[in-house]
Amino acid sequence: MEANKDKEVVAFLGPKASYTHQATLSHFPESRYNIVPQTTIEDVYAAVQSGNASHGVVPFENSSNGPVVFTLDLFADVHGRYPDILVCGETYLQVHHCLLGHAVKKQDQPLQANPPWRKLKDEGDSPNPSGQVTPTQTAPAPGKPRVQPLHDIKHIKKLYSHPQAWGQCKLFLSTHLKGTERQDVSSTSRAAELVAQDTAGTSAAISSRIAADLNELDVLAQGIEDSEGNTTRFFIIRRQQDVALPEAEESDNEMTNYKTLVSFTVEHGEPGALARCLAVFEKFDINLTSINPRPSGETLWHYIFLVEFMGKKRAEEAGGAVNDALQGLGKVAKSWRWLGSWKNALKA
Amino acid sequence: MEANKDKEVVAFLGPKASYTHQATLSHFPESRYNIVPQTTIEDVYAAVQSGNASHGVVPFENSSNGPVVFTLDLFADVHGRYPDILVCGETYLQVHHCLLGHAVKKQDQPLQANPPWRKLKDEGDSPNPSGQVTPTQTAPAPGKPRVQPLHDIKHIKKLYSHPQAWGQCKLFLSTHLKGTERQDVSSTSRAAELVAQDTAGTSAAISSRIAADLNELDVLAQGIEDSEGNTTRFFIIRRQQDVALPEAEESDNEMTNYKTLVSFTVEHGEPGALARCLAVFEKFDINLTSINPRPSGETLWHYIFLVEFMGKKRAEEAGGAVNDALQGLGKVAKSWRWLGSWKNALKA
Numbered sequence: 001m002e003a004n005k006d007k008e009v010v011a012f013l014g015p016k017a018s019y020t021h022q023a024t025l026s027h028f029p030e031s032r033y034n035i036v037p038q039t040t041i042e043d044v045y046a047a048v049q050s051g052n053a054s055h056g057v058v059p060f061e062n063s064s065n066g067p068v069v070f071t072l073d074l075f076a077d078v079h080g081r082y083p084d085i086l087v088c089g090e091t092y093l094q095v096h097h098c099l100l101g102h103a104v105k106k107q108d109q110p111l112q113a114n115p116p117w118r119k120l121k122d123e124g125d126s127p128n129p130s131g132q133v134t135p136t137q138t139a140p141a142p143g144k145p146r147v148q149p150l151h152d153i154k155h156i157k158k159l160y161s162h163p164q165a166w167g168q169c170k171l172f173l174s175t176h177l178k179g180t181e182r183q184d185v186s187s188t189s190r191a192a193e194l195v196a197q198d199t200a201g202t203s204a205a206i207s208s209r210i211a212a213d214l215n216e217l218d219v220l221a222q223g224i225e226d227s228e229g230n231t232t233r234f235f236i237i238r239r240q241q242d243v244a245l246p247e248a249e250e251s252d253n254e255m256t257n258y259k260t261l262v263s264f265t266v267e268h269g270e271p272g273a274l275a276r277c278l279a280v281f282e283k284f285d286i287n288l289t290s291i292n293p294r295p296s297g298e299t300l301w302h303y304i305f306l307v308e309f310m311g312k313k314r315a316e317e318a319g320g321a322v323n324d325a326l327q328g329l330g331k332v333a334k335s336w337r338w339l340g341s342w343k344n345a346l347k348a
Numbered sequence: 349m350e351a352n353k354d355k356e357v358v359a360f361l362g363p364k365a366s367y368t369h370q371a372t373l374s375h376f377p378e379s380r381y382n383i384v385p386q387t388t389i390e391d392v393y394a395a396v397q398s399g400n401a402s403h404g405v406v407p408f409e410n411s412s413n414g415p416v417v418f419t420l421d422l423f424a425d426v427h428g429r430y431p432d433i434l435v436c437g438e439t440y441l442q443v444h445h446c447l448l449g450h451a452v453k454k455q456d457q458p459l460q461a462n463p464p465w466r467k468l469k470d471e472g473d474s475p476n477p478s479g480q481v482t483p484t485q486t487a488p489a490p491g492k493p494r495v496q497p498l499h500d501i502k503h504i505k506k507l508y509s510h511p512q513a514w515g516q517c518k519l520f521l522s523t524h525l526k527g528t529e530r531q532d533v534s535s536t537s538r539a540a541e542l543v544a545q546d547t548a549g550t551s552a553a554i555s556s557r558i559a560a561d562l563n564e565l566d567v568l569a570q571g572i573e574d575s576e577g578n579t580t581r582f583f584i585i586r587r588q589q590d591v592a593l594p595e596a597e598e599s600d601n602e603m604t605n606y607k608t609l610v611s612f613t614v615e616h617g618e619p620g621a622l623a624r625c626l627a628v629f630e631k632f633d634i635n636l637t638s639i640n641p642r643p644s645g646e647t648l649w650h651y652i653f654l655v656e657f658m659g660k661k662r663a664e665e666a667g668g669a670v671n672d673a674l675q676g677l678g679k680v681a682k683s684w685r686w687l688g689s690w691k692n693a694l695k696a
Contacts, residue, residue: 282620
């Protein structure tokens with residue numbers, strides 16, 4: 001561990017083999033950084049705020065499920081605990097969920113001509129041979145899951161995963177594991193650990209392929225997410241004092257190659273207060289990419305808005321569309337805070 | 349049950365004794381309505397859409413935790429399953445959480461001069477006598493929980509509740525039940541049912557006082573929510589064909605006494621697209637009360653916005669600010685849908 005003393009510390013939402021871990025490795029090679037897992041998203045913020053870590057990596061939103069509320073609340077920072085935290089980068093990770101568990105060994109099954117995974121193609125033998133979700137009153141025209149199990153999964157009595165994962169694998173679960181008991185756990189990696197400890201072999205986890213290897217579990221099905229493009233966006237955070245703002249315009253097109261995050265509050269009960277804040281971005285031809293309200297913590301039903309847009313804040317005196325818009329925001333918002341500008345990593 | 353045939357059916361998110369049940373009863377007395385619990389929020393929508401129920405009651409947002417994402421997604425209705433659903437009313441419920449479980453009986457404890465609930469006031473005897481959260485790196489200046497337990501809770505090894513409840517009782521939990529295993533379940537009422545079945549008596553539920561009576565559980569602590577004003581807002585939904593729009597202006601002030609919900613999408617990647625949609629409300633002096641984006645389901649990172657504002661839609665030909673604004677919205681949004689107008693139930 002001596003060599004790690006020279007390396008910058010990167011805090012990420014653990015445990016090992018989590019999707020955040022994968023996203024972190026894609027950005028921070030272990031040869032150059034000391035990658036340290038944290039228990040909660042807030043622990044990542046605290047590690048960066050205190051200077052114990054130079055960078056942090058946290059999930060921000062998923063393309064199917066929307067924003068990660070815990071992360072939004074830490075940026076909203078209504079208690080002022082993370083005054084120096086800025087976003088300094090983003091990274092996108094295609095999330096391929098697997099069903100991990102203990103495959104039923106051949107000797108445990110009655111003799112048969114076909115291997116277990118062939119059975120699933122035989123009508124009448126599989127609990128749901130068509131791979132089609134049973135139409136119900138709530139879902140009269142359901143879709144079809146993208147994949148079939150690789151192994152027999154009839155022995156699975158209990159499922160573990162992170163709450164976000166259920167919402168990303170609805171079709172597979174409602175087709176092949178309808179009514180199976182589900183237990184929420186803190187991460188998909190933790191789900192795999194719990195299944196690895198299950199000696200009866202009747203539980204399964206929705207988790208990653210990496211977690212299968214790490215926990216010596218069988219991949220019972222892979223790519224079970226509903227949406228082929230299922231992607232999670234992660235933010236890389238730093239302390240304000242470690243981020244340099246460009247003095248003047250850079251050669252690259254900063255209005256399409258960068259994004260900026262701000263938070264602001266408006267005078268509650270004033271018609272047009274939010275619209276006036278958003279209009280300052282339109283005035284400078286700035287495209288908003290996301291807006292998320294969170295309870296402000298001040299008064300009931302008051303909100304703090306997290307708004308993300310294309311463009312880059314420069315040093316105060318350097319001007320530019322974003323600086324002008326933020327100056328305008330300061331005049332119409334009740335309060336506001338810049339939360340970072342970073343290079344756009346989304347391929348159009 | 350014969351008498352029920354004459355009563356209108358109201359579907360609500362169950363089970364019995366849920367907070368939604370309490371909200372439902374405050375609006376729909378059982379003497380006049382047939383109140384029927386549903387398993388999921390989507391089941392409530394399906395019951396109303398199909399006409400099996402005349403009204404539905406669903407949670408929409410909590411003052412501490414923000415919106416209920418499942419409800420937002422059902423209003424966003426990206427698969428067009430609930431084309432006739434409108435909000436026709438709202439009701440607010442102050443949510444007082446209790447810790448329910450099995451109090452340790454006196455004979456189970458060593459003889460002592462003080463009853464168990466006095467013990468907690470004795471320094472050195474209670475696990476955390478000050479009632480103060482241990483300061484940690486993540487929360488250097490934590491708050492103090494509002495209440496102390498009514499009984500000894502040292503025997504509690506496992507907690508059950510709905511995910512929303514953890515976030516509403518952070519201070520109590522981190523002070524008195526730090527590190528205790530938590531299991532998410534589908535409702536706070538279900539949590540109480542599970543604890544009632546626990547013969548060992550070492551589990552507890554965060555649930556309502558009503559659930560304590562229903563399941564014959566002891567109230568180990570009451571009012572354990574962090575925020576004194578902790579409130580959940582519920583929407584009452586109906587079918588469009590059952591809702592009459594006023595032909596002309598009513599005598600009450602419709603711009604302050606009513607609210608309206610709409611959803612819309614914008615042309616992605618066009619600077620100012622969202623600001624232009626919101627500007628139409630400002631133009632007609634309409635105050636926005638909430639805005640929530642959800643993944644549109646069309647393309648990655650495209651959103652559908654749910655916007656709520658003060659005022660009331662009238663019949664097409666009756667004019668008025670809201671009708672004018674919605675006409676304006678139709679010109680700037682890619683698509684939009686009216687989701688109901690109803691009487692504002694929030695006391696200012």
